[in-house]
Amino acid sequence: MKGTRAEKGKKADAKLSVKKKAAEKPKPVKRGSKVAKDPNKPKRPPSAFFVFMEEFRKTFKEKNPNNRSVSVVGKAGGEKWKTLSEAEKAPYVAKANKLKSEYNNKMNAYNKKQAEPHKKPAAADDDEEESDKSKSEVHDDDEDDDEDDEEEEDDD
Template sequence: MKGGKSKTEAKKPDSRLSVKKGKGGGGTAKAAPKRPVKGAAKDPNKPKRPPSAFFVFMEDFRKQYKEKHPNNKSVAAVGKAAGDKWKSLSDAEKAPYISKAEKRKVDYNKSMDAYNKKLAGGTGEEDESDKSKSEVNDEDEDQSGEDDEDDEEEDD
Protein backbone atom coordinates (compact mmCIF):
# COMPACT_ATOMS: atom_id res chain seq x y z
CA MET A 1 0.00 0.00 0.00
CA LYS A 2 1.57 3.15 -1.16
CA GLY A 3 -0.72 5.81 0.26
CA GLY A 4 -0.07 5.13 3.91
CA LYS A 5 -3.59 5.00 5.43
CA SER A 6 -6.25 2.52 4.48
CA LYS A 7 -9.82 3.54 3.63
CA THR A 8 -11.21 2.58 7.05
CA GLU A 9 -8.65 4.67 8.90
CA ALA A 10 -9.49 7.69 6.79
CA LYS A 11 -13.21 7.34 7.46
CA LYS A 12 -13.00 7.18 11.25
CA PRO A 13 -11.87 10.76 11.84
CA ASP A 14 -14.47 12.04 9.39
CA SER A 15 -17.26 10.17 11.10
CA ARG A 16 -16.28 11.63 14.46
CA LEU A 17 -16.22 15.15 13.09
CA SER A 18 -19.57 14.93 11.36
CA VAL A 19 -21.65 15.02 14.55
CA LYS A 20 -23.54 18.22 13.65
CA LYS A 21 -26.98 17.71 12.25
CA GLY A 22 -29.08 20.43 10.69
CA LYS A 23 -28.22 24.10 10.24
CA GLY A 24 -28.45 25.48 13.77
CA GLY A 25 -25.04 24.26 14.88
CA GLY A 26 -24.74 21.76 17.67
CA GLY A 27 -27.60 22.61 20.03
CA THR A 28 -30.28 20.09 20.81
CA ALA A 29 -33.11 22.65 21.00
CA LYS A 30 -34.90 23.38 17.74
CA ALA A 31 -35.03 26.91 16.41
CA ALA A 32 -38.40 28.60 16.11
CA PRO A 33 -39.90 28.31 12.63
CA LYS A 34 -39.50 31.41 10.50
CA ARG A 35 -42.74 30.97 8.60
CA PRO A 36 -46.22 30.57 10.02
CA VAL A 37 -47.46 27.03 10.34
CA LYS A 38 -49.34 25.89 7.24
CA GLY A 39 -52.37 24.92 9.31
CA ALA A 40 -52.73 28.42 10.80
CA ALA A 41 -55.87 30.07 9.46
CA LYS A 42 -55.72 33.66 8.26
CA ASP A 43 -58.52 36.02 9.16
CA PRO A 44 -60.38 36.92 5.96
CA ASN A 45 -61.61 40.16 7.55
CA LYS A 46 -58.09 41.48 8.13
CA PRO A 47 -57.27 44.37 5.77
CA LYS A 48 -54.70 43.73 3.06
CA ARG A 49 -51.39 45.52 3.30
CA PRO A 50 -51.12 48.58 1.06
CA PRO A 51 -49.06 48.36 -2.13
CA SER A 52 -45.71 50.10 -2.37
CA ALA A 53 -45.15 52.93 -4.85
CA PHE A 54 -43.72 50.44 -7.34
CA PHE A 55 -46.84 48.27 -7.24
CA VAL A 56 -49.05 51.34 -7.68
CA PHE A 57 -46.91 52.10 -10.74
CA MET A 58 -47.31 48.49 -11.90
CA GLU A 59 -51.11 48.84 -11.99
CA ASP A 60 -50.85 51.56 -14.64
CA PHE A 61 -47.89 49.99 -16.41
CA ARG A 62 -49.66 46.65 -16.92
CA LYS A 63 -52.52 48.36 -18.75
CA GLN A 64 -50.13 50.24 -21.04
CA TYR A 65 -48.00 47.17 -21.65
CA LYS A 66 -51.01 45.02 -22.57
CA GLU A 67 -52.14 47.64 -25.08
CA LYS A 68 -48.73 47.70 -26.76
CA HIS A 69 -48.12 43.93 -26.54
CA PRO A 70 -51.51 42.19 -26.74
CA ASN A 71 -50.00 38.78 -27.63
CA ASN A 72 -47.63 38.65 -24.66
CA LYS A 73 -48.70 36.10 -22.05
CA SER A 74 -45.52 36.18 -19.96
CA VAL A 75 -45.86 37.70 -16.50
CA ALA A 76 -42.08 37.73 -16.18
CA ALA A 77 -41.73 39.88 -19.30
CA VAL A 78 -44.17 42.44 -17.93
CA GLY A 79 -42.42 42.50 -14.57
CA LYS A 80 -38.98 42.88 -16.10
CA ALA A 81 -40.11 45.69 -18.41
CA ALA A 82 -41.82 47.45 -15.48
CA GLY A 83 -38.72 47.16 -13.32
CA ASP A 84 -36.54 48.62 -16.05
CA LYS A 85 -39.01 51.46 -16.61
CA TRP A 86 -39.27 52.18 -12.84
CA LYS A 87 -35.48 52.39 -12.55
CA SER A 88 -35.33 54.85 -15.44
CA LEU A 89 -37.99 57.18 -13.96
CA SER A 90 -36.85 60.35 -12.22
CA ASP A 91 -37.95 61.25 -8.70
CA ALA A 92 -40.41 63.78 -10.13
CA GLU A 93 -41.98 61.09 -12.32
CA LYS A 94 -42.22 58.70 -9.35
CA ALA A 95 -43.83 61.34 -7.09
CA PRO A 96 -47.49 60.68 -8.04
CA TYR A 97 -47.08 56.96 -7.40
CA ILE A 98 -45.38 57.62 -4.07
CA SER A 99 -48.18 59.97 -2.98
CA LYS A 100 -50.84 57.40 -3.96
CA ALA A 101 -48.98 54.72 -2.00
CA GLU A 102 -48.78 56.97 1.06
CA LYS A 103 -52.50 57.72 0.84
CA ARG A 104 -53.28 54.01 0.65
CA LYS A 105 -51.02 53.42 3.65
CA VAL A 106 -52.94 56.00 5.69
CA ASP A 107 -56.22 54.33 4.72
CA TYR A 108 -54.74 50.96 5.64
CA ASN A 109 -53.64 52.23 9.05
CA LYS A 110 -57.16 53.52 9.73
CA SER A 111 -58.72 50.24 8.74
CA MET A 112 -56.17 48.30 10.82
CA ASP A 113 -56.98 50.45 13.85
CA ALA A 114 -60.66 49.69 13.40
CA TYR A 115 -59.87 46.01 12.87
CA ASN A 116 -57.70 45.86 16.02
CA LYS A 117 -60.38 47.60 18.07
CA LYS A 118 -62.90 45.08 16.84
CA LEU A 119 -60.56 42.23 17.81
CA ALA A 120 -59.82 43.74 21.20
CA GLY A 121 -63.54 44.07 21.86
CA GLY A 122 -64.07 40.48 20.85
CA THR A 123 -67.43 38.84 20.38
CA GLY A 124 -68.40 39.56 23.99
CA GLU A 125 -69.25 43.19 23.28
CA GLU A 126 -71.38 42.27 20.32
CA ASP A 127 -73.43 39.93 22.50
CA GLU A 128 -73.81 42.59 25.17
CA SER A 129 -74.86 45.20 22.65
CA ASP A 130 -77.45 42.79 21.21
CA LYS A 131 -78.79 42.11 24.68
CA SER A 132 -78.92 45.77 25.55
CA LYS A 133 -80.83 46.55 22.37
CA SER A 134 -83.40 43.86 23.09
CA GLU A 135 -83.67 44.96 26.71
CA VAL A 136 -84.18 48.55 25.62
CA ASN A 137 -86.85 47.46 23.17
CA ASP A 138 -88.59 45.44 25.87
CA GLU A 139 -88.52 48.40 28.23
CA ASP A 140 -89.91 50.69 25.55
CA GLU A 141 -92.76 48.30 24.92
CA ASP A 142 -93.47 48.00 28.65
CA GLN A 143 -93.44 51.76 29.11
CA SER A 144 -95.64 52.36 26.11
CA GLY A 145 -98.05 49.75 27.43
CA GLU A 146 -98.10 51.43 30.82
CA ASP A 147 -98.67 54.80 29.23
CA ASP A 148 -101.66 53.39 27.34
CA GLU A 149 -103.13 52.10 30.60
CA ASP A 150 -102.57 55.44 32.29
CA ASP A 151 -104.28 57.22 29.43
CA GLU A 152 -107.27 54.92 29.70
CA GLU A 153 -107.57 55.54 33.45
CA GLU A 154 -107.40 59.30 32.97
CA ASP A 155 -110.16 59.19 30.38
CA ASP A 156 -112.53 57.54 32.86
Protein backbone atom coordinates (compact mmCIF):
# COMPACT_ATOMS: atom_id res chain seq x y z
CA MET A 1 0.00 0.00 0.00
CA LYS A 2 1.05 3.58 -0.57
CA GLY A 3 0.84 5.03 2.91
CA THR A 4 -0.33 4.36 6.40
CA ARG A 5 -3.16 6.15 8.10
CA ALA A 6 -0.75 8.19 10.22
CA GLU A 7 0.95 9.59 7.11
CA LYS A 8 -2.40 10.51 5.56
CA GLY A 9 -3.41 12.28 8.77
CA LYS A 10 -0.21 14.37 8.68
CA LYS A 11 -0.93 15.44 5.12
CA ALA A 12 -4.45 16.49 6.07
CA ASP A 13 -3.12 18.44 9.07
CA ALA A 14 -0.61 20.20 6.82
CA LYS A 15 -3.39 21.24 4.48
CA LEU A 16 -5.51 22.51 7.36
CA SER A 17 -2.64 24.51 8.82
CA VAL A 18 -2.09 26.23 5.48
CA LYS A 19 -5.74 27.22 5.36
CA LYS A 20 -5.57 28.58 8.91
CA LYS A 21 -2.51 30.66 8.09
CA ALA A 22 -4.22 32.11 5.04
CA ALA A 23 -7.20 33.14 7.15
CA GLU A 24 -4.97 34.83 9.74
CA LYS A 25 -3.35 37.23 7.27
CA PRO A 26 -4.01 40.93 7.92
CA LYS A 27 -6.36 42.74 5.60
CA PRO A 28 -4.72 44.85 2.87
CA VAL A 29 -4.83 48.64 3.09
CA LYS A 30 -7.61 50.25 1.12
CA ARG A 31 -6.60 51.81 -2.18
CA GLY A 32 -8.39 55.07 -1.49
CA SER A 33 -5.92 56.07 1.22
CA LYS A 34 -3.13 57.42 -0.98
CA VAL A 35 -0.71 60.08 0.13
CA ALA A 36 -1.25 63.37 -1.65
CA LYS A 37 1.43 64.17 -4.22
CA ASP A 38 3.30 67.44 -4.03
CA PRO A 39 2.68 69.43 -7.23
CA ASN A 40 6.01 71.25 -6.79
CA LYS A 41 8.05 68.04 -6.90
CA PRO A 42 10.03 67.70 -10.16
CA LYS A 43 8.89 65.01 -12.58
CA ARG A 44 11.18 62.12 -13.35
CA PRO A 45 13.11 62.40 -16.63
CA PRO A 46 12.26 60.17 -19.59
CA SER A 47 14.49 57.22 -20.41
CA ALA A 48 16.44 57.00 -23.67
CA PHE A 49 13.62 54.96 -25.21
CA PHE A 50 11.03 57.64 -24.46
CA VAL A 51 13.31 60.35 -25.83
CA PHE A 52 13.51 58.24 -29.01
CA MET A 53 9.72 57.77 -29.04
CA GLU A 54 9.10 61.54 -29.01
CA GLU A 55 10.94 61.85 -32.31
CA PHE A 56 9.61 58.56 -33.69
CA ARG A 57 5.96 59.54 -33.13
CA LYS A 58 6.40 62.67 -35.25
CA THR A 59 7.95 60.80 -38.16
CA PHE A 60 5.46 57.92 -37.89
CA LYS A 61 2.48 60.30 -38.01
CA GLU A 62 3.91 62.02 -41.07
CA LYS A 63 4.27 58.68 -42.87
CA ASN A 64 0.92 57.30 -41.64
CA PRO A 65 -1.53 60.22 -41.22
CA ASN A 66 -4.62 57.95 -41.23
CA ASN A 67 -3.43 55.82 -38.32
CA ARG A 68 -5.18 56.84 -35.08
CA SER A 69 -4.19 53.85 -32.95
CA VAL A 70 -1.71 54.54 -30.17
CA SER A 71 -0.86 50.87 -29.79
CA VAL A 72 0.30 50.60 -33.41
CA VAL A 73 2.64 53.56 -32.94
CA GLY A 74 4.02 52.07 -29.73
CA LYS A 75 4.60 48.65 -31.25
CA ALA A 76 6.29 50.13 -34.31
CA GLY A 77 8.50 52.30 -32.10
CA GLY A 78 9.48 49.32 -29.95
CA GLU A 79 10.41 47.26 -32.99
CA LYS A 80 12.46 50.14 -34.42
CA TRP A 81 14.24 50.65 -31.06
CA LYS A 82 15.21 46.97 -30.95
CA THR A 83 16.75 47.15 -34.41
CA LEU A 84 18.87 50.24 -33.66
CA SER A 85 22.57 49.70 -32.97
CA GLU A 86 24.33 51.14 -29.92
CA ALA A 87 25.80 53.91 -32.09
CA GLU A 88 22.33 54.88 -33.32
CA LYS A 89 20.97 54.88 -29.76
CA ALA A 90 23.87 57.02 -28.46
CA PRO A 91 22.29 60.47 -29.08
CA TYR A 92 19.11 59.42 -27.26
CA VAL A 93 21.09 57.99 -24.37
CA ALA A 94 23.15 61.20 -24.14
CA LYS A 95 20.04 63.36 -24.10
CA ALA A 96 18.44 61.13 -21.45
CA ASN A 97 21.58 61.41 -19.28
CA LYS A 98 21.52 65.20 -19.63
CA LEU A 99 17.86 65.30 -18.59
CA LYS A 100 18.64 63.00 -15.66
CA SER A 101 21.43 65.26 -14.38
CA GLU A 102 19.10 68.28 -14.62
CA TYR A 103 16.48 66.31 -12.70
CA ASN A 104 18.99 65.42 -9.97
CA ASN A 105 19.89 69.11 -9.57
CA LYS A 106 16.21 70.05 -9.31
CA MET A 107 15.58 67.27 -6.79
CA ASN A 108 18.49 68.42 -4.61
CA ALA A 109 17.07 71.95 -4.56
CA TYR A 110 13.58 70.58 -3.88
CA ASN A 111 14.81 68.43 -0.98
CA LYS A 112 16.63 71.40 0.56
CA LYS A 113 13.43 73.47 0.40
CA GLN A 114 11.48 70.64 2.02
CA ALA A 115 13.99 70.35 4.87
CA GLU A 116 14.09 74.10 5.66
CA PRO A 117 10.56 74.67 7.05
CA HIS A 118 10.99 71.85 9.56
CA LYS A 119 14.07 73.43 11.12
CA LYS A 120 13.50 76.09 13.79
CA PRO A 121 16.05 78.76 14.59
CA ALA A 122 17.76 78.42 18.00
CA ALA A 123 16.35 81.77 19.21
CA ALA A 124 12.79 80.61 18.60
CA ASP A 125 13.36 77.53 20.77
CA ASP A 126 14.59 79.67 23.68
CA ASP A 127 11.56 81.96 23.49
CA GLU A 128 9.17 79.03 23.53
CA GLU A 129 10.85 77.51 26.58
CA GLU A 130 10.68 80.77 28.50
CA SER A 131 7.05 81.26 27.63
CA ASP A 132 6.25 77.71 28.78
CA LYS A 133 8.04 78.29 32.05
CA SER A 134 6.33 81.57 32.66
CA LYS A 135 2.93 80.03 31.99
CA SER A 136 3.54 77.22 34.43
CA GLU A 137 4.94 79.55 37.08
CA VAL A 138 1.94 81.84 36.78
CA HIS A 139 -0.39 78.86 36.91
CA ASP A 140 1.41 77.47 39.98
CA ASP A 141 1.22 80.84 41.72
CA ASP A 142 -2.53 81.04 41.14
CA GLU A 143 -3.04 77.60 42.68
CA ASP A 144 -0.88 78.49 45.69
CA ASP A 145 -2.90 81.69 46.30
CA ASP A 146 -6.18 79.76 46.12
CA GLU A 147 -4.92 77.19 48.65
CA ASP A 148 -3.70 79.92 51.03
CA ASP A 149 -7.09 81.66 50.91
CA GLU A 150 -8.90 78.42 51.74
CA GLU A 151 -6.62 77.75 54.74
CA GLU A 152 -7.24 81.23 56.11
CA GLU A 153 -10.99 80.76 55.83
CA ASP A 154 -10.78 77.45 57.68
CA ASP A 155 -8.90 79.07 60.59
CA ASP A 156 -11.68 81.59 61.22
